[in-house]
Amino acid sequence: MQKPLIHLSDLDRTGTWIKYRNGLCESCMATCCTMPVEVKLGDLVRMQLVDPFEAEGEPPKQIAKRLMKAGVVSHFNFKHSIYTLARRANGDCRYLDPQTRRCTIYATRPNTCRNHPTIGPRPGFCAYRNR
Numbered sequence: 001m002q003k004p005l006i007h008l009s010d011l012d013r014t015g016t017w018i019k020y021r022n023g024l025c026e027s028c029m030a031t032c033c034t035m036p037v038e039v040k041l042g043d044l045v046r047m048q049l050v051d052p053f054e055a056e057g058e059p060p061k062q063i064a065k066r067l068m069k070a071g072v073v074s075h076f077n078f079k080h081s082i083y084t085l086a087r088r089a090n091g092d093c094r095y096l097d098p099q100t101r102r103c104t105i106y107a108t109r110p111n112t113c114r115n116h117p118t119i120g121p122r123p124g125f126c127a128y129r130n131r
Helices: 041-046 052-057 060-069
Strands: 073-077 082-085
């Protein structure tokens, strides 16, 4: 019996990433979910972290302060109004289930995640690591 091929991409070396194809995520360890996730205010509203009324009336800086205090956001880029989601100590996205390695907010996930790997450090490729 032949052993399955093990592929271990190095997140920091995009040359080790493989070309994305449909179905690849089914056997992946969700390596992409260890990369920083930049989101916009609309993403935070969809994720139900910010109320639509708050988004309309509150300055982004104030929203960022509240979300940083709550540990949801780790950084806010004032110039571009981009929030970076906080991650767990091991680098995983806070919305990644540690056992199943699946997104717990898949239906409301941010656009950055929705568009991966079309956008990102190496468009069309992903840091696939099989289970």
